[in-house]
Amino acid sequence: MKIFHDAATRIQNESIVSWKKQGKKVVGYTCSYVPAELFHAADILPVRLRGIETDGMEIGDAYFGPFICSFPKCILQLAGNGMFSFLDGAIITPGCDSMRRLDECWRKAGEDHKGIVPSYFYYFDVPHKTEPHGMDWFIQEIRNLIESIEQHFDVRITRENLVTSIREFNKGRRLLKKLEDLRSRENIVVSGTDVFAATIAGTAIPREQYTEALGQWVKTLTDKTSTANGKKRLLLIGSISDEIDLFKLIENETNAVVVAENLCFGMRYEKNEIPEDGDPVVSLANHYLGKSVCPRMYGRYKERLAALREKIERAKADGVIMQNIRFCDLHGAENALFEKDLEAEGIPCLRVEREYGPLTETGRMKLRINAFLERIA
Amino acid sequence: MTIVAGCDVGSLTSKAVIMNGRKIIASNIIKSKPRPKDSAEAVIASALEIAGVAMHEIDHCTGTGYGRDNIPFVDQVVSEISCHGKGARWMMPSAETVVDIGGQDCKAIKIDRRGHIIRFVANDKCASGTGRFLEVMAKVLGVTVDELGRLSSRSRSPVTLASTCTVWAQADVIKFINSGVAIEDIGAGINTAMASRVAILLNSVKPEGDVFMTGGVAKNIGVVSTLEKLIGRKITRARRVDPQAAGALGAALLSMEALNGNERAKK
Numbered sequence: 001m002k003i004f005h006d007a008a009t010r011i012q013n014e015s016i017v018s019w020k021k022q023g024k025k026v027v028g029y030t031c032s033y034v035p036a037e038l039f040h041a042a043d044i045l046p047v048r049l050r051g052i053e054t055d056g057m058e059i060g061d062a063y064f065g066p067f068i069c070s071f072p073k074c075i076l077q078l079a080g081n082g083m084f085s086f087l088d089g090a091i092i093t094p095g096c097d098s099m100r101r102l103d104e105c106w107r108k109a110g111e112d113h114k115g116i117v118p119s120y121f122y123y124f125d126v127p128h129k130t131e132p133h134g135m136d137w138f139i140q141e142i143r144n145l146i147e148s149i150e151q152h153f154d155v156r157i158t159r160e161n162l163v164t165s166i167r168e169f170n171k172g173r174r175l176l177k178k179l180e181d182l183r184s185r186e187n188i189v190v191s192g193t194d195v196f197a198a199t200i201a202g203t204a205i206p207r208e209q210y211t212e213a214l215g216q217w218v219k220t221l222t223d224k225t226s227t228a229n230g231k232k233r234l235l236l237i238g239s240i241s242d243e244i245d246l247f248k249l250i251e252n253e254t255n256a257v258v259v260a261e262n263l264c265f266g267m268r269y270e271k272n273e274i275p276e277d278g279d280p281v282v283s284l285a286n287h288y289l290g291k292s293v294c295p296r297m298y299g300r301y302k303e304r305l306a307a308l309r310e311k312i313e314r315a316k317a318d319g320v321i322m323q324n325i326r327f328c329d330l331h332g333a334e335n336a337l338f339e340k341d342l343e344a345e346g347i348p349c350l351r352v353e354r355e356y357g358p359l360t361e362t363g364r365m366k367l368r369i370n371a372f373l374e375r376i377a
Numbered sequence: 378m379t380i381v382a383g384c385d386v387g388s389l390t391s392k393a394v395i396m397n398g399r400k401i402i403a404s405n406i407i408k409s410k411p412r413p414k415d416s417a418e419a420v421i422a423s424a425l426e427i428a429g430v431a432m433h434e435i436d437h438c439t440g441t442g443y444g445r446d447n448i449p450f451v452d453q454v455v456s457e458i459s460c461h462g463k464g465a466r467w468m469m470p471s472a473e474t475v476v477d478i479g480g481q482d483c484k485a486i487k488i489d490r491r492g493h494i495i496r497f498v499a500n501d502k503c504a505s506g507t508g509r510f511l512e513v514m515a516k517v518l519g520v521t522v523d524e525l526g527r528l529s530s531r532s533r534s535p536v537t538l539a540s541t542c543t544v545w546a547q548a549d550v551i552k553f554i555n556s557g558v559a560i561e562d563i564g565a566g567i568n569t570a571m572a573s574r575v576a577i578l579l580n581s582v583k584p585e586g587d588v589f590m591t592g593g594v595a596k597n598i599g600v601v602s603t604l605e606k607l608i609g610r611k612i613t614r615a616r617r618v619d620p621q622a623a624g625a626l627g628a629a630l631l632s633m634e635a636l637n638g639n640e641r642a643k644k
Contacts, residue, residue, distance in 0.1 A: 343496075351498075363443060364482070368499060371458035375494040 001194055003213050007201035008244050011053050011083050015205035019045050025088040025153060028118075030075070030102065031095035032264050033126045033292070035142060035284040037169055037274075040207055041161035042149055048203035048265070049090065050242045051075050051357055053083065059113070063105040069098040069325050070356040071240050076105055079116045089120030089152070091145075095240075095264075096296055096330050120152045128298045130290050139285045146281070162280040168207050170273045175214045176202075177271040182218070183259055184315045187226040192236070192258025193247040200242050200265050231255050232373050235312055237262040237338070238323040239331040243357050246365075250321070254369050260315035262308060268293055295334040304334070305341055312347060319348040319376045321369065325356045348376045379636055382424070382435045383628025384417050385457060386444030389480030389508060390593065391416035392625035393424035394618075395435070396633065403428035404622050413444025421450065437636050439628035443481070455631055457624045458484055458497050464627030465589045466492030468615050473586025476579055476604075476612070477623070478594035480508040485578040487585065492627070498581050506574030508593050510543050511600070514567045517550050518560055522597065528564025529599030535565035546570060568599035575600070576607040588612045591623035 007013045016026060027039055028049040039046035051074025054060075059080030060073030078084060094100035103123050110117035125141050127134035146157050179198065183190050198217065202210050234250065236258050242265040250256055262268055269291040275283045293304050312320065320342060322335035332353070339349040350372040354360050378398050385392040387409060395403040405424040409416045417440070425432060432450065440451035441460040448454075457479070465475040466488055475486040483506045487495040500506050508522075515525040529535070536553050538546045546567070553563045571594070579588075588610050594600055595614045605612050618626055 364499070367443070367456055367458070367482075371456040371494060371497060374456055374459045375497075 001197070001217060003205065003209075004194070004197040004201040004217075005244070007204040008197040008242070009052065011050060011078060012086055013204055015209060016045065016047065016086060019206060020086055026086055027089035027091065027120065027149075028084060028087045029091040029093070029124075030072075030099055031093040031126070032268070032294070033093050033095065033288050034091050034124060035288050036203070036207075037162060037165040037280075037284060038142070038146055038149060038157060040165040040168065041157045042153060042155040044088075044149070044153060044155070045206055046203075047087075048200075048242075049075050049084070050204075051078065052242060054078060054358055059109060063109050064098075064101065067327055068101070069096070069239075069327050071325060072098050072102040072105075074357060075102060076109060079106060080109055080113050082116065084116075084118070087118045089122065090118045091122050091124050093124045093126050095126070095294070096328070098327070122148055126289065128296060130292075130297065130300075135285060135289065138289045139281055142281050142285055159280060162284075163276055165207075166274050166280055166283065167276050168211065170276065171211045172202060172207065172214055173271050173273050175211070175218050176267060178218050179214075179221070180260070180267055180271055182221050186316070188229055188231065188257050188259075189224045189226045190221050191247075191251055192234075192261065193244060193251050196247050196258070196261065196263075196266055197244055199267055200244075203265065229257075231257045232318045232376060233257060233259040233316055235260045235262070235308070235315060235317040235320045236266075236323070237308065237320060238335055239325040239328045239356075240264040241266070241323070241356075243360070245357075245362075246323075246360070249362055249365060250369060253366055254373055256369070256373055259317055260311045262293065262311060264294065295330040301334070301337065305338065308338060308342070309345075312342075317347075319350065319372060321372070322349055322351045324351075324353055326353055348372070379436050379633065380430060380434055381629050381632035381636065382421065382438040383460065383625040383630070383632060384421055384438060384440050384442075384448055384451060385460065385622070385624035385628060386413045386416045386420075386440070386442040386448060387457075387480050387624070388443050389512070390621060391420040391442070391444075392622045393420040394622055394625040394629045395424050395428040395430065396629045397428075401618065401626070401629075402430070404618060404625070406619065406621055409444075413442075413447040414449060416444060417448040417450070437632040439632045439635070441624050441628045452632065453635060455628060458486055458499070459494055460624040460627030460631065461591050462486050462488040462494050462627065463492040463630050464618075464623035464625075465591050466490075467626060467630055468591075468617055468623065469587060469589045469613055471587045472589035472613070474579070474582065474584040474588045476575060476588065476590050476592075478506070478508060478575060478590070478592040478600075479624075480512075480593065483507050483575055483578060483592075485575075485582045485584070487582050492630075496582055498578050500574070500578060506571060506578070510546070510571055510574075511567070511594060511597060513543055513547055514550060517547055518554070518564060518567075520560070520564070522593075525564050525567065526597030526599045528561040529568045529602065531561040532559075532565030534559075534562050535569055536562050538566050538570040565599060568597065569603050571597075572600050572603035572607055575604055579604075579608050584608060584610060590614050591620045593621040595620035
């Protein structure tokens with residue numbers, strides 16, 4: 001577990017330091033739509049960009065302004081402070097409008113703070129629909145990205161390499177599926193905090209190292225026995241989160257355990273395997289865009305609601321905590337719809353708005369969670 | 378007879394209620410001190426004195442409020458949202474919707490016939506719509522919070538505050554004072570701004586049945602009457618007990634329930 005918690009709580013974790021010492025490249029990316037397999041196939045370490053360890057906002061606020069989600073602002077703040085100096089490249093995606101603006105804000109900040117924009121800085125577009133034309137567009141975006149990586153880093157991303165990478169990532173996906181089954185058991189064998197640390201680590205350390213560590217951990221959990229502990233079982237959903245502290249607040253400060261989540265960085269569709277035959281680019285596109293359960297995708301609310309229902313049922317959740325970062329329109333609106341539909345089915349929901357990461361007001365969050373647990377007691 | 382207590386350590390005031398059976402034998406409110414532990418000890422000591430009972434005679438005590446985790450003498454800790462729901466139902470047995478405006482937050486709570494939470498919404502964005510908002514505005518106007526509440530009834534042309542952000546609204550109020558606007562019109566504008574913020578919360582839980590108001594702001598007649606107009610429903614204010622002590626009362630009632638539950642469990 002130590003390697004997962006190290007990766008989940010530090011921007012530049014031990015694995016990244018070791019990787020760089022070998023003279024190898026690291027590329028950061030912002031959203032779950034970027035196929036990390038592309039970088040793995042080129043022996044480049046893909047690392048998801050995060051906003052933890054932020055202790056101020058003087059750079060982030062200066063370029064974004066105050067009325068916008070604090071997550072991309074934290075990334076820019078960290079970039080401005082040199083916390084991403086280990087990056088050889090960065091990929092920005094339009095996961096939402098705030099995240100899209102990170103592209104221009106980071107470039108603009110780079111004019112004033114020299115050296116904060118990596119030499120490879122790429123905008124990876126992502127359609128909002130999965131209809132044939134949208135999928136064709138996304139497939140072309142992936143092909144363009146491959147070409148761009150090959151040119152800039154002077155590497156070759158062959159079909160064989162891509163299939164090998166998909167195969168390696170699938171090993172982790174199968175383990176995550178086992179992990180999801182384990183945490184759904186009646187008797188709790190693992191905390192949501194540890195599971196979340198493990199899923200975050202998957203975006204921050206070399207894949208082979210991750211697969212091995214995950215395999216060992218899942219094995220120890222499989223052999224573990226536990227008795228009922230009377231804790232309330234919660235599903236946590238909503239805005240982007242890579243904050244272990246949010247899980248700790250729920251699990252350490254209240255009598256509850258997070259048995260499932262639907263969070264970017266958490267367990268969403270990461271456990272779905274990608275076909276290892278056929279055109280790997282098409283397979284990657286079908287997975288990363290086609291299986292997305294993010295509210296940025298148009299016309300798929302019913303599928304997302306069905307996915308939540310399935311999670312609630314499988315994890316035997318007593319209630320759902322729906323959080324959204326201030327000014328997050330996508331999850332703010334989606335949470336209101338989810339709350340209306342799930343409450344109508346008798347599933348208790350708590351909707352809370354908050355700041356991201358170290359900016360969260362823990363006292364107010366705790367009060368709401370306490371009251372919610374008292375409601376469902 | 379069973380003696381129970383509830384201790385509510387809030388951000389501005391700390392409250393204690395002591396009950397002997399179903400009867401309130403002491404209720405007390407003090408200004409909160411910097412440390413929750415000191416506030417709790419001071420308010421329970423004075424309540425015990427009023428009740429004429431000793432600490433060891435309390436059979437069960439429940440702590441609540443923002444300082445609830447730092448009260449040394451309680452048997453259980455419960456959120457103030459549950460406590461206000463419970464206290465409100467005791468004060469008004471027909472209450473189905475409760476609005477509690479405390480020093481630094483505001484909650485709209487739907488309750489069942491036992492006073493248990495069905496649903497709640499708490500203010501998220503900022504301090505506007507809370508007791509602190511009124512306190513700051515009263516200070517700028519040079520009146521007490523109670524006087525501020527009565528200003529609404531004398532106003533003929535209430536001002537409109539452009540923003541309900543506490544700091545910006547304060548700047549607006551100063552501007553109106555400097556422009557020579559009558560104090561009652563500014564006061565009425567402040568009460569309306571406050572009521573508008575609270576109405577947003579109340580509407581989002583869709584108030585049903587009788588609406589009951591707890592917390593210190595329930596004593597502000599200007600806010601209550603404007604809120605009634607905004608939500609189109611009558612709002613009942615506590616009479617038997619100071620509405621500010623509703624959380625402590627609910628805490629005491631939850632202590633009684635805990636004891637009764639234990640008794641039932643023994644049988």
